[in-house]
Amino acid sequence: MKRFVQGDSRTQSFLLPEALDDYVTDTNPVRVVDVFVDELDLQKLGFEGVEPALTGRPSYHPEVMLKIYIYGYLNRIQSSRRLEREAQRNVELMWLTGRLAPDFKTIARFRKDNGKAIRSVCRQFVVLCQRLDLFAEAIVAIDGSKFKAVNHRDRNFTSAKLERRMRDIESSIARYLEAMDTADRQEPTIAKARTVRLQDKIAALKEQMRSLKEIEVQLNAAPDKQISLTDPDARSMKTRGTGVVGYNVQTAVDTKHHLIVAHAVTNDGIDRDQLASMAKLARTEMGVDKLTAVADRGYYKSEEILACHEAGITVFVPKTVTSSATAHGRFGKEDFIYDAKTNEYRCPAGERLIWRFSTVERGLKLSKYWSSNCQQCSLKGDCTPGPQRRVARWEHEAVLDEMQARLDHAPEMMRIRRQTVEHPFGTIKAWMGATHFLTRTIGRVSTEMSLHVLAYNMKRVIKLLGSEAVMKAMRA
Numbered sequence: 001m002k003r004f005v006q007g008d009s010r011t012q013s014f015l016l017p018e019a020l021d022d023y024v025t026d027t028n029p030v031r032v033v034d035v036f037v038d039e040l041d042l043q044k045l046g047f048e049g050v051e052p053a054l055t056g057r058p059s060y061h062p063e064v065m066l067k068i069y070i071y072g073y074l075n076r077i078q079s080s081r082r083l084e085r086e087a088q089r090n091v092e093l094m095w096l097t098g099r100l101a102p103d104f105k106t107i108a109r110f111r112k113d114n115g116k117a118i119r120s121v122c123r124q125f126v127v128l129c130q131r132l133d134l135f136a137e138a139i140v141a142i143d144g145s146k147f148k149a150v151n152h153r154d155r156n157f158t159s160a161k162l163e164r165r166m167r168d169i170e171s172s173i174a175r176y177l178e179a180m181d182t183a184d185r186q187e188p189t190i191a192k193a194r195t196v197r198l199q200d201k202i203a204a205l206k207e208q209m210r211s212l213k214e215i216e217v218q219l220n221a222a223p224d225k226q227i228s229l230t231d232p233d234a235r236s237m238k239t240r241g242t243g244v245v246g247y248n249v250q251t252a253v254d255t256k257h258h259l260i261v262a263h264a265v266t267n268d269g270i271d272r273d274q275l276a277s278m279a280k281l282a283r284t285e286m287g288v289d290k291l292t293a294v295a296d297r298g299y300y301k302s303e304e305i306l307a308c309h310e311a312g313i314t315v316f317v318p319k320t321v322t323s324s325a326t327a328h329g330r331f332g333k334e335d336f337i338y339d340a341k342t343n344e345y346r347c348p349a350g351e352r353l354i355w356r357f358s359t360v361e362r363g364l365k366l367s368k369y370w371s372s373n374c375q376q377c378s379l380k381g382d383c384t385p386g387p388q389r390r391v392a393r394w395e396h397e398a399v400l401d402e403m404q405a406r407l408d409h410a411p412e413m414m415r416i417r418r419q420t421v422e423h424p425f426g427t428i429k430a431w432m433g434a435t436h437f438l439t440r441t442i443g444r445v446s447t448e449m450s451l452h453v454l455a456y457n458m459k460r461v462i463k464l465l466g467s468e469a470v471m472k473a474m475r476a
């Protein structure tokens with residue numbers, strides 16, 4: 001073993017530092033956790049058990065439990081059983097808790113019973129970032145990502161999935177019945193053995209079919225025609241891969257320092273209805289009057305963009321191309337120029353499309369425009385297969401036009417969005433590991449997400465400013 005770095009003998013006696021404090025350096029992030037929790041008013045935040053009970057066994061102060069959790073999420077130790085073990089052997093955690101080591105049930109119960117208060121703690125850290133002037137630019141990127149729930153794909157049912165499963169079972173039963181007929185033609189001893197085996201398989205399949213029929217009754221009663229057996233709030237959602245059963249986590253991330261200023265856990269698989277609520281939440285959390293929000297085309301919804309405009313939030317969302325004319329290589333709506341003064345459109349052939357009538361479609365008030373000269377037009381083949389090209393305009397379309405013009409002048413916003421928002425999701429998912437959430441139902445999952453967001457933001461601010469500056473700001 002010569003020429004290698006040598007370790008000490010296990011039997012040798014040492015003069016180790018006597019105080020736990022000597023093992024924790026002045027800039028260790030565990031000190032930030034300690035100061036952060038010490039400065040919180042846990043009673044005001046709604047934590048249970050801040051005042052000790054007059055009778056019974058003394059309980060752990062919520063401060064200790066909260067410190068354990070924040071430390072755990074900062075160090076990728078999210079499960080209560082692993083936290084219990086770490087509290088017994090991890091010097092940093094011993095320092096943090098004063099060598100208290102609650103059992104895993106106590107640790108898990110704290111997270112379960114104090115969900116709302118824990119979510120407020122996450123918000124308190126955003127307030128601190130605001131105090132540190134980290135949101136000076138007031139631009140956020142909004143995005144959503146699908147996180148896996150504690151619910152296996154096979155324990156989530158939609159009508160289509162159920163139908164497919166029932167069909168598979170029926171065809172398996174038919175196959176086994178056929179195999180039984182074939183077995184009957186074999187020698188009696190072989191036939192008997194095979195028949196018994198096949199009968200068992202058929203009985204198991206019939207049992208499965210019976211439970212699927214029960215699920216069908218529940219499914220028909222469910223408002224969104226979908227049920228998940230392990231986590232009732234989890235929903236089947238499309239992803240770029242094979243899809244997940246889980247939650248759609250929405251975040252608003254500030255573009256300068258990449259801090260998550262607002263987040264929300266939803267079980268709605270699509271992002272289209274989230275823009276205004278997330279932008280408003282981000283503005284409140286950041287404590288600013290004016291906010292700019294940028295999102296991908298999955299968020300393009302006229303009503304949501306209008307809601308942001310009315311709230312004074314400037315948004316950048318690229319338009320989704322859903323026009324069948326464009327898909328068929330004909331002129332798209334963008335080829336028709338609107339003139340607000342005359343309330344007319346000018347088409348690529350230079351003809352005027354005048355206002356004809358207004359109608360309400362899917363809750364939107366639309367005006368319809370067309371020209372009377374389409375039949376004689378030389379460009380008609382590139383424009384419409386019908387008698388004339390009709391153009392529809394929403395009553396608030398000026399808001400969408402204004403946003404498109406903004407986007408045309410600032411194409412870099414989309415790059416900024418991509419650079420900003422995808423990083424936090426990637427990091428948090430890497431911390432979570434293969435199984436994303438550990439708890440069930442939307443309330444508890446939201447608490448878990450808040451702890452992840454808090455850990456992410458804390459790590460980021462420590463990296464930006466250093467532990468000592470962060471502690472100083474916390475104490476101020």
Ligand code: SF4
Nearest residue numbers: 347349374377383389
């Ligand atoms: S078909 Fe009608 S709307 Fe289209 S380019 Fe010709 S005149 Fe204009």
